[in-house]
Amino acid sequence: MSDVGIIDRAVAAALPLVPTRLVRTFAAPYIGGETLEQALCVVRRLNAAGLAASLDVLGEHVHDEAGVRTMVAAYRQALAALAAGSADSGVSVKPSALGAAIDWDLCHDAVVEVLDGAAASSAGGGRFVRLDMEESATVDGTLALYRRLREEGHERVGIVLQARLWRTSGDVKALADLRPDVRLCKGIYLEPPSVGMQDREAIRHSFSALLRQLLRGGSRVAIATHDEVLVTDALAAVDEYAVPAAGCELQMLLGVRGDLARTLRRAGHRVRIYVPFGQDVFGYSVRRLRENPAVAGHVARALAADLARGVRQGRRRPGGGGVR
Template identity: 45%
Template sequence: MNLFDRLVAWSLPAVPKPIVGMVSKKYIAGETRDDMVRTVRALNDEGARATVDVLGEDTTERAQAEETVVEYERAIEAIVEHDLDCNVSIKLTALGLIIDPSLCRDHVERIVAAAKPHGMFVRFDMEDSSVTTRTLDLVRSVRREHENVGPVLQAYLRRSADDARELLSGPTPNVRLCKGIYREPEEVAFQGREEVRDSYRSLLRTFLESGAYVGIATHDAPLLEHALALVSELGLSGDRYEFQMLLGVIPQVRRELIEAGHGLRVYVPYGKAWYGYSIRRLRENPKIAGYVFKSMFTGS
């Protein structure tokens, strides 16, 4: 990202909410469950699987955390009722981690219990490094009783190689591997593009060679090429990995991967709390952030 793009990305919070909403529409299914069902149905028709995220994070109110759990329970019912190829992704801070860890655990148990009878998987999204240890500990603890859960590792974190070793010392993990999206300090996370890619490549090899199921969550062309070469080198079948992409990001590559016979899951966020998620997506894409500013000044 050049200096101008960085400036644009960092000024995003000053942009009026309706304009952010207009531009970020492509990244979000909508505000309602019906919007989610429609989006997932269209993805399934295209040959893609989905994972649904009820938008929300850093919840400080018990009532809001409760609302999020209820919405997940209803989302699971809707996925089953509409026979969708879809699971759910949860964020612990949306489920009350900051309010009370035991409340959060109860909320997680409810969601996992709702998903389990349908053979549905629950992915624990990974948030910023202040909650990495707590998130991994909770996944490990829930995994002792329920097989249908798994974590995310972020390749930019310096600790991830150790976390991978720890994960692999337990029951065979189902892990999503991504680069990581939060701003983290130098001591905690690699900052260079190539350093992060090297870490991603190394973690991917470690997991795939060790028998883990991996959600290869990236849109980065060199990493996708590397992953495809690795899958072929190790002779892996589709029950050992899938590619994962975000709704609204490079859909043509997603279609190419599906056509080539690879499993592909799309991350589908929906709900009223769309603002934080949208700002993170727009920061990743300064070209789009530039359009946001243009529309602010020109009204176009």
């Protein structure tokens, strides 16, 4: 982001120290609700405006099998509800929420259960399941999981590639035989310079080049960015390669640049909104707030007010505990 002050950047970096309750307040626009019912209302509202959705059950880095079972059940319930409401929505899953942090075979079996739920929830091959991409240490495992699923015959599953990673062009080549359905994004996880580009323009350049590499290879691409420079460039690439309407879509996050999403939709493009919901809002919210240092400035002021209140009331820690 461009016009970001040093103080705002510092606050953004300190976000993990902010009390959960404050993070929840500031992150509310990015979250589809705490319950499935609330998220379904958001999906219905988006669909009514001509926007598709992808539901994400919040949660990550699940370290016990019972937690994985809970996640699978939540996804299957969400898929059944999407079917009941004939919603225009797939789901996005984080491998670490489905057991990757424990064992990739366990994660594979959990994803297959979600895919079975997705297949049952829609005619015509089933609802689409996207494997989100997480920290760079999980990329090899996630790509291997994707390949295994495709080689087992699962077709309604897609992958995410992160433009900031140095390795991604090689990954596109390695995946070419699968003609993968790819969500291309900049990549949210902070990676060291040996792993990921740090410069905003370099990441843009990489995004633009990867998009063309994917289109040349015949991939269907979900162009996931709110960066207007990249959106303009992507639409030019789509024209350049005469990509049919079904061959690409634009994707954005709930609560970010809704104006741009609606403008693109009005211009006739397919646009999908990522709708996270659930109780475990902290990790996702901190990542969103970090990308919006203007909000981080508000957080700093609220935190200062909270601290002052705490001191007056004799509280020892900001937010009365709950700092993570």
